[in-house]
Amino acid sequence: MDVKFVTTTCPYCGGGCSFNLVVKDGKIIDTQPSQRSPVNQGKMCPKGVFGFEFITSPDRLTTPLVKDKATGKQRPATWDEALEVIAENFKKYKPEEMAVISSARCCNEDNYAMQKFARVVLHTPNIDHCARLCHAPTVAGLANVFGSGASTNSFNDLAIADLVFIIGSNNFEAHPIVARRIMEGKRKGAKIIVCDPRNTPTARHADLHIQHFPGTDIQLLNCMMKYIIEHDWIDKEFVENRTKGYEDLKKCVTQDKYSVENTAKVCGVPAESIMQAINWLHEYQHKTAFVHCLGITQHTVGVDNVRSIAFIQTILGNIGKPGCGVNALRGQNNVQGSCDMGALPNVYAGYLKVTDPAAAKKVAEYWGVDEVPNGKLGLHIPEMLETLEEHPDKLKCLYLLGENPVISDPNSKAVEKSMENCEFLVVQDIFQTETSKYADVVLPGSCFAEEDGTQTNAERRVQRFRKAADAPGESKLDWEIIKMIAEKMGYGKYFTWKTSEDVFDEMRKITPQYAGITYAKLDGDGIQWPCPTEESKGTAILHVKEFAGMPEGKAQLAAIEHRAPAEVVDSEYPLWLTTGATIWHWPSGSMTRRCKQLDKDCPTAWLEISPADAAKYGLVDEEKVTLYSRRGEVNVNVRITPNIKEGVLFMPFHFIEARANLVTNTAYDPVSRTPEFKVCAVNIKKMEA
Numbered sequence: 001m002d003v004k005f006v007t008t009t010c011p012y013c014g015g016g017c018s019f020n021l022v023v024k025d026g027k028i029i030d031t032q033p034s035q036r037s038p039v040n041q042g043k044m045c046p047k048g049v050f051g052f053e054f055i056t057s058p059d060r061l062t063t064p065l066v067k068d069k070a071t072g073k074q075r076p077a078t079w080d081e082a083l084e085v086i087a088e089n090f091k092k093y094k095p096e097e098m099a100v101i102s103s104a105r106c107c108n109e110d111n112y113a114m115q116k117f118a119r120v121v122l123h124t125p126n127i128d129h130c131a132r133l134c135h136a137p138t139v140a141g142l143a144n145v146f147g148s149g150a151s152t153n154s155f156n157d158l159a160i161a162d163l164v165f166i167i168g169s170n171n172f173e174a175h176p177i178v179a180r181r182i183m184e185g186k187r188k189g190a191k192i193i194v195c196d197p198r199n200t201p202t203a204r205h206a207d208l209h210i211q212h213f214p215g216t217d218i219q220l221l222n223c224m225m226k227y228i229i230e231h232d233w234i235d236k237e238f239v240e241n242r243t244k245g246y247e248d249l250k251k252c253v254t255q256d257k258y259s260v261e262n263t264a265k266v267c268g269v270p271a272e273s274i275m276q277a278i279n280w281l282h283e284y285q286h287k288t289a290f291v292h293c294l295g296i297t298q299h300t301v302g303v304d305n306v307r308s309i310a311f312i313q314t315i316l317g318n319i320g321k322p323g324c325g326v327n328a329l330r331g332q333n334n335v336q337g338s339c340d341m342g343a344l345p346n347v348y349a350g351y352l353k354v355t356d357p358a359a360a361k362k363v364a365e366y367w368g369v370d371e372v373p374n375g376k377l378g379l380h381i382p383e384m385l386e387t388l389e390e391h392p393d394k395l396k397c398l399y400l401l402g403e404n405p406v407i408s409d410p411n412s413k414a415v416e417k418s419m420e421n422c423e424f425l426v427v428q429d430i431f432q433t434e435t436s437k438y439a440d441v442v443l444p445g446s447c448f449a450e451e452d453g454t455q456t457n458a459e460r461r462v463q464r465f466r467k468a469a470d471a472p473g474e475s476k477l478d479w480e481i482i483k484m485i486a487e488k489m490g491y492g493k494y495f496t497w498k499t500s501e502d503v504f505d506e507m508r509k510i511t512p513q514y515a516g517i518t519y520a521k522l523d524g525d526g527i528q529w530p531c532p533t534e535e536s537k538g539t540a541i542l543h544v545k546e547f548a549g550m551p552e553g554k555a556q557l558a559a560i561e562h563r564a565p566a567e568v569v570d571s572e573y574p575l576w577l578t579t580g581a582t583i584w585h586w587p588s589g590s591m592t593r594r595c596k597q598l599d600k601d602c603p604t605a606w607l608e609i610s611p612a613d614a615a616k617y618g619l620v621d622e623e624k625v626t627l628y629s630r631r632g633e634v635n636v637n638v639r640i641t642p643n644i645k646e647g648v649l650f651m652p653f654h655f656i657e658a659r660a661n662l663v664t665n666t667a668y669d670p671v672s673r674t675p676e677f678k679v680c681a682v683n684i685k686k687m688e689a
């Protein structure tokens with residue numbers, strides 16, 4: 001019997017827990033948490049414990065599939081045939097007729113390879129990835145205020161803060177290992193505030209729960225800033241020396257409409273709760289950490305929500321210090337890294353702007369090509385899907401890595417139409433998905449346990465994936481597949497990597513934040529970027545002395561008004577719907593629902609409804625209803641619970657048989673283009689017998 005232990009990193013949330021894969025006779029049979037990891041300190045959540053079971057699922061793709069011209073059905077093909085079909089078709093289209101979607105499930109090396117492929121081989125600026133659906137507002141919002149779109153502090157800071165202010169994050173379910181660090185602080189006496197429309201497990205552990213209506217975050221934060229400013233509780237020295245735009249912010253938030261009384265009405269919460277939160281912000285100034293997640297970002301005002309959080313922390317002087325900061329809990333395992341790699345339509349690797357001619361020249365010279373797409377932004381995912389749906393003559397070809405937009409994106413029926421309209425669709429994944437069924441070519445990729453690579457967690461910690469087993473059948477590493485297509489299309493000389501480390505080394509030389517990180521250095525506990533030199537040990541806290549990416553090194557404050565969500569309740573659709581994750585599953589469920597234990601613990605979707613609303617509709621617990629909006633409908637069992645506010649419904653988004661995204665809204669934030677998953681107007685009706 002041959003047993004080995006391979007240390008790697010979790011492929012689910014942005015926590016980045018480290019664990020050993022237990023490999024027996026070449027097969028992964030278990031996981032064991034890493035005791036020494038500074039992230040998880042020997043602990044893991046159910047996804048870490050049981051979430052490896054999908055690796056050996058019989059459903060894994062093992063060979064390329066090509067759509068047969070005669071039957072219109074996909075059939076197994078050789079790699080050579082699949083690559084031939086792809087190269088022949090990719091060559092037919094103009095760059096603006098093509099788009100590429102990369103994946104935060106995949107490692108940094110795959111994402112770097114994918115954005116290079118889009119820009120060098122397809123010459124298209126249309127490259128994006130699933131951060132668009134979750135934390136693009138964090139990147140845009142924090143970059144706007146601080147000059148860097150990443151979390152300012154580390155998980156360690158959450159354990160030493162005196163006050164943790166959680167807004168729009170159910171981290172007990174979505175990032176349990178981070179919740180554990182927060183509870184470490186609570187056991188030492190720290191206070192926890194949770195602002196969330198649901199009484200989540202996270203809220204139930206809080207000292208104060210503000211159960212505000214979805215979409216009222218800016219009203220709440222402006223109100224708190226008004227009181228802090230009017231009572232002279234700001235950090236005057238910090239504001240004077242390290243910020244610009246304070247007077248604009250002050251003029252805005254001190255308007256009467258942001259009074260505690262009016263905010264209590266707009267948000268639907270007791271004024272006393274708001275006052276308690278403000279008093280604690282004052283009492284624990286310079287030792288307060290803010291934590292946010294998708295409850296803040298998935299709104300049409302997502303970028304401004306994030307900026308408002310950054311503003312309140314800035315005027316309190318809670319930036320650049322231990323136990324403080326703005327801590328964005330990245331949704332998927334490698335959202336941070338995929339953004340860092342430049343799998344985005346507005347930046348190359350290292351956040352070099354595509355609109356900056358000097359940056360474009362630098363990238364082109366580094367890659368040894370005449371030019372890379374530059375000057376204007378490429379299409380973001382919602383624009384790609386919209387164009388495919390409404391103008392299929394303009395966008396005709398999509399190359400999609402590790403994403404399942406039919407489940408993950410809002411208004412599923414419209415996404416299905418986009419996929420149907422796509423003239424040539426290539427999907428590279430580890431399973432057949434609801435999206436890959438539309439593909440002309442399906443390519444079998446690999447998962448985290450089958451590759452060497454790196455990923456970057458929510459605290460900017462770069463850590464290793466290590467190969468523990470071979471990918472099944474003829475599956476290949478994702479960057480290898482990208483390289484094979486490039487070679488087939490005559491661009492092999494730009495893709496000469498032989499190992500994952502070769503890809504990483506090419507990437508770090510053009511990505512200043514990663515310049516000093518090497519695979520050898522990652523053999524320890526990972527390194528938090530920026531790590532500018534090989535001597536550097538990385539950086540745990542950003543903006544200690546200045547906001548390096550900003551003019552004059554100062555944070556930019558501004559006026560931001562509260563705005564209502566894109567769709568508001570009315571007599572026809574009188575209920576707010578909000579959506580979210582559970583502790584057992586991960587986005588579209590393609591991996592976790594193939595893990596026996598996780599699927600057994602949480603086999604299907606449900607709709608949370610308050611006892612008052614259930615009574616209004618005459619519903620009993622577990623009764624099946626039709627949930628409907630202006631876009632579609634879905635049948636689901638109700639769960640009557642006092643944990644949801646009257647007038648609000650909640651539904652998890654992982655389940656193909658009850659797709660929450662059949663009803664969600666495609667309206668998106670004008671800056672980040674992130675859809676408003678977190679709030680839309682709906683109604684319910686009893687199922688007809």
Ligand code: SF4
Nearest residue numbers: 010012013017045048
């Ligand atoms: Fe850790 Fe997140 Fe993985 Fe759970 S899902 S084990 S919290 S990284």
